[in-house]
Amino acid sequence: MHELTITENMVGLVTEEAKGRKVSTINLVIGELSGVVEESLIFCFHVISKGTLLEGASLNIKKIEGRMRCRLCSFEFGIDGDGLCPACRRPGGKLISGKELYIESIEVEDRDEDRGG
Amino acid sequence: MKIEVVKDILDANEEWAKENRRFFDGAKLISINIMASPGAGKTSLIMGTLESIGSCAAVIEGDIASTIDAEKIGTLGVPVVQINTGGACHLDAAMIKKALERLDLKGLKYLFIENVGNLICPAEFNLGEHVRVIVASVPEGDDKPFKYPGIFSTAQAVVLNKWDTLSYFDFDFERFKRGIYSVNPEVPVFRVSCKTKEGLGDWIDWLKGLTY
Numbered sequence: 001m002h003e004l005t006i007t008e009n010m011v012g013l014v015t016e017e018a019k020g021r022k023v024s025t026i027n028l029v030i031g032e033l034s035g036v037v038e039e040s041l042i043f044c045f046h047v048i049s050k051g052t053l054l055e056g057a058s059l060n061i062k063k064i065e066g067r068m069r070c071r072l073c074s075f076e077f078g079i080d081g082d083g084l085c086p087a088c089r090r091p092g093g094k095l096i097s098g099k100e101l102y103i104e105s106i107e108v109e110d111r112d113e114d115r116g117g
Numbered sequence: 118m119k120i121e122v123v124k125d126i127l128d129a130n131e132e133w134a135k136e137n138r139r140f141f142d143g144a145k146l147i148s149i150n151i152m153a154s155p156g157a158g159k160t161s162l163i164m165g166t167l168e169s170i171g172s173c174a175a176v177i178e179g180d181i182a183s184t185i186d187a188e189k190i191g192t193l194g195v196p197v198v199q200i201n202t203g204g205a206c207h208l209d210a211a212m213i214k215k216a217l218e219r220l221d222l223k224g225l226k227y228l229f230i231e232n233v234g235n236l237i238c239p240a241e242f243n244l245g246e247h248v249r250v251i252v253a254s255v256p257e258g259d260d261k262p263f264k265y266p267g268i269f270s271t272a273q274a275v276v277l278n279k280w281d282t283l284s285y286f287d288f289d290f291e292r293f294k295r296g297i298y299s300v301n302p303e304v305p306v307f308r309v310s311c312k313t314k315e316g317l318g319d320w321i322d323w324l325k326g327l328t329y
Contacts (some may be wrong), residue, residue, distance in 0.1 A: 002207050002238035010126045017122050028126075033267040033300075035237050066266065071302070079266055083299030091295070092302045095270055101241070103122040106127050 003036060007044035008101060011054055018108050023057045025107035031100035033079070051098040066098030130242055133210030137245025140217060141228065147327050148228045150244050152268060154261075155234030155253035159280035160186045161311035162252055162320075164227050165192035167193050169321050177216045179208040181233060196220050207238040210245055227324070236261070240268040248273040248327060255279045259289045262296030270300035274307065276320055281310035 014026055030036050038061055049055045066079035071094055075087035079098065084091055125131065141148045153159045160178075167174055167190070175196040178186045187199035198216045200208060213230065222228065230246060231240040251263050251272040256279060262269045269275065275297055277290075296304055305323060309316035 002205075002241055005205070005207075006126055006241070007207065009129055011125050013122070013126065014127065017120055017124075022286075033269045033270060035241050065298075068299070074130075079300060081299065083295035083297075091298045093299065094302070095300060099267070099270075101127065102125045105119055105121045107119050 015062040021108040027060045027104040028111045029062045029100045031064040031098040033098035034101040064100045068093030069096045134243040138205040148246040150230045150246035150249045152232045152239045154184045154236050157252045157254040159231045165311045177230045179233045206235050209242045213244045236265040250274045252276045255288045259293040276307045280308045282311045
């Protein structure tokens with residue numbers, strides 16, 4: 001249940017960015033190897049956001065697949081294989097994606113001054 | 118209105134971790150975050166290591182509850198602090214910062230941090246450590262790196278414990294290594310038995326070769 005800690009951090013960061021405005025959407029990027037269970041994060045978010053400016057906001061989660069690049073032949077491949085590069089059949093890949101865990105952007109309700117009025 | 122944020126969710130923990138790292142560097146202390154599932158042998162590995170390298174180390178013990186591990190380590194006469202997370206499944210950098218205030222680290226060379234037994238959550242939380250070591254064990258099976266690639270991908274060393282029990286289990290060491298190398302190709306893998314002390318020498322040589 002480290003999703004609770006992660007959600008608390010996320011709510012803190014979004015609250016800071018929203019500067020008192022009501023938040024309608026939070027766009028998140030989560031890598032396959034980040035160790036975060038999406039359902040658990042959503043559950044925690046509903047609990048923590050209650051009574052805050054984030055309550056009712058939708059969570060858009062962009063998932064990023066774990067990918068490796070072979071250090072020897074530069075072929076790119078997924079992490080679900082046998083550990084060898086599918087192209088040259090040698091070990092020695094480098095992880096190039098899958099550990100992402102960040103807030104990409106948020107959408108907030110406009111205030112009068114945001115509309116220039 | 119859309120606001121571009123692009124902020125790592127664990128930024129706050131990263132800030133604490135950086136502070137811990139500065140502390141370790143200032144104290145010329147090599148810090149080692151030891152992670153494993155419950156029962157793999159984290160405490161046994163730390164104890165076996167301490168018996169060999171002597172009293173130049175301190176230990177931070179992380180558990181959900183109890184002081185059992187800290188008491189065991191305490192019998193070796195090294196400084197030890199127990200953190201009880203009270204349910205949390207991992208240690209975070211702020212907990213380590215607090216624990217450091219309770220340790221006299223003068224003149225010591227190593228700080229072992231035994232994380233909460235768990236192969237998922239601790240991987241996400243940088244404690245400011247210099248190296249991460251994953252302990253696995255033969256009875257857990259050779260498929261662990263395939264099932265928990267996240268944590269194995271972050272390790273600077275993997276220790277496979279309970280090697281003396283190999284003949285009792287269908288454990289394929291080559292398969293185990295393939296699983297690790299698929300996410301972390303150059304990591305050293307040490308086969309040890311903390312019970313018989315077999316293989317501990319290579320692990321300790323590696324440890325002694327670390328510089329901060």
